[in-house]
Amino acid sequence: MEPLTAARITGVWGTLLLPIGAGGAIDEARLAAQLDTLLATDLHGLYAHGTAGEFHTLDEPEYDRVNEVFAARCADAGVPYQIGASHPATPVMLSRVRRAAALRPGAIQVILPDWVPLNDDEVVRFLAGAADAAGDVPVVLYNPPHAKTPVRPELLGRAAAEVPGLVGLKTAGGDDTWYAAVARAAPRLSVFVPGHLLASGRARGAHGSYSNIAALSPRGAAAWYRLMDSDPAAAVDVERRIAAFFARHVAPLQARGLSNPALDKFLAVVGDWADIGLTLRWPASSAPASAVGPARADAYRMLPELFA
Numbered sequence: 550m551e552p553l554t555a556a557r558i559t560g561v562w563g564t565l566l567l568p569i570g571a572g573g574a575i576d577e578a579r580l581a582a583q584l585d586t587l588l589a590t591d592l593h594g595l596y597a598h599g600t601a602g603e604f605h606t607l608d609e610p611e612y613d614r615v616n617e618v619f620a621a622r623c624a625d626a627g628v629p630y631q632i633g634a635s636h637p638a639t640p641v642m643l644s645r646v647r648r649a650a651a652l653r654p655g656a657i658q659v660i661l662p663d664w665v666p667l668n669d670d671e672v673v674r675f676l677a678g679a680a681d682a683a684g685d686v687p688v689v690l691y692n693p694p695h696a697k698t699p700v701r702p703e704l705l706g707r708a709a710a711e712v713p714g715l716v717g718l719k720t721a722g723g724d725d726t727w728y729a730a731v732a733r734a735a736p737r738l739s740v741f742v743p744g745h746l747l748a749s750g751r752a753r754g755a756h757g758s759y760s761n762i763a764a765l766s767p768r769g770a771a772a773w774y775r776l777m778d779s780d781p782a783a784a785v786d787v788e789r790r791i792a793a794f795f796a797r798h799v800a801p802l803q804a805r806g807l808s809n810p811a812l813d814k815f816l817a818v819v820g821d822w823a824d825i826g827l828t829l830r831w832p833a834s835s836a837p838a839s840a841v842g843p844a845r846a847d848a849y850r851m852l853p854e855l856f857a
Contacts, residue, residue, distance in 0.1 A: 550624060552687050553631075553655035555716040558739035559756045560593025561747070561774045562631070563763035564601045565619060566817055569828040575611060581618060583823040588626040590767040593774075595623060596658065596759060598633030599719075600693065601813035605637060606830040613648060620652040633658040635691060639675070646682040656716060658689045660696065667698045673708050680714030689717035689739075702727065706734025719759055722746060728753040744770060745795060748777050748788040762791065762855070765816040765848065769855025776854065787854050794851050798844040802836055811836050819844045820856075 565587070568579035587595055597619045598604035598612070607615070616632055623630035632654040634645035639662045649657050659679045661667055667675065680688045690708070692700045700708070700718075709715055715738070722728070722742035731740060732754050742750040744760030751757075763770040777784040798819075799812055807815075810829055815836035817825045827835045849856050 550629060550653055550655050552685055553629065553716065554687075555737055555739040555756075557629075558594075558656065558689070558717050558741070561744070561758055561760045561763055561770045562594040562596050562741075563587050563590070563592045563767050563770070564599050564759060564813070565595060565597040565615070566601060566764065566814055566825050567603050567615075567830070568825050569830060573831050575615070577614070577618070579824050579826075580615070581622070583825060584619065584622050586823045587767055588622060588628055591771045592628075592763060592767055593757065593771070594629035594631065594655070595619075596631040596633060598635065599658065599691070599759060601761070601764065601810050602633065603810050603830055603833075604633055604635055606833075609641070609644075612645060616649060616652055620654065624653075629655045631656045631658055631689065633691070634679075635660040637663055643678065643682045646679055646688075650683045650686045654686060656687045656689050657683050658691050658719065660691050660693075661698045661700075663697045665697065669704050669707065672698060672700065672704060673711050676708050676712045676715055680712050683714060687716040688712075688714050689719055689741075690715060691719040693719075694721045702730035702734040705731060705738070709735040709738050717741065722750055722753075722755065725753060728755070745791045746788070747774070748781070748784040751777055752781065752785075761813055761816060764813045765820040766855040767822060769820075769852070769857070772857065773854060787852065790851050794844075794847060797847060798840065802840065806834070807836055808833055815840065815844070819848055821845065 568576040570576035632649040634649045634657050636642040717739035719741045739756045741757050741759050742755045744758040744762035747758045760770050818841050829835050
């Protein structure tokens with residue numbers, strides 16, 4: 550597909566989750582079926598190998614096999630797609646960037662090198678190197694809350710000015726002051742925030758989300774996005790009820806030490822839109838099956854807009 554400009558990186562994007570079969574192998578038949586379901590929705594795009602996609606657990610042949618299936622099916626369906634090329638080891642990450650770029654995604658997502666904190670020059674140097682490895686495919690920086698190097702708005706502005714291939718930011722967002730600072734420092738970048746905060750995020754200037762709500766209900770997440778345009782007050786009320794649902798069913802699992810991939814798979818099983826399963830790759834812990842039924846009942850009751 551054609552490289553995506555920042556102006557075209559908007560809306561709600563869904564992630565590809567890894568169904569895990571016997572012995573910890575990726576169940577490729579269930580993966581393909583999940584992808585078919587996602588491609589039949591009206592999400593604005595799809596991406597692979599974010600945190601929820603357990604990119605950090607894949608060996609390189611697995612990474613390439615998932616990419617080949619993902620890119621081919623998205624291209625055939627005419628659905629915009631991005632590929633995550635993140636890896637804890639910087640040389641492996643740059644190799645992933647080059648191999649992902651050969652599949653012609655709309656953009657490639659990367660994290661910063663994550664063993665030691667980087668200074669500002671090193672952040673810009675890395676992003677320039679990643680953009681160079683990607684060629685004419687643009688780069689999106691994924692800077693999650695647990696990143697060793699948090700990127701301040703001022704540094705983001707410097708990176709945007711010095712690295713033309715950088716077109717977007719995937720982040721946890723912030724308060725009004727943070728949004729205003731990012732808008733001043735890096736106005737040309739697309740800014741994506743967590744799915745469960747998208748209504749309030751859009752009101753402050755966010756452009757979209759790589760969405761955990763799409764993990765719960767792909768069609769519902771897209772419908773909620775449309776509601777943000779047609780009835781912003783109603784959309785904010787949905788966000789309030791999402792927060793209440795998360796407080797009741799997601800926060801307790803998080804407090805028990807479950808990871809974000811475990812929580813996103815839990816949401817997908819609660820939403821029951823594809824055969825994904827709760828299991829994560831070793832040694833990660835999975836959400837308990839006993840938590841699914843009560844959460845599903847509350848999701849349908851509390852969030853009917855997502856399950857119409």
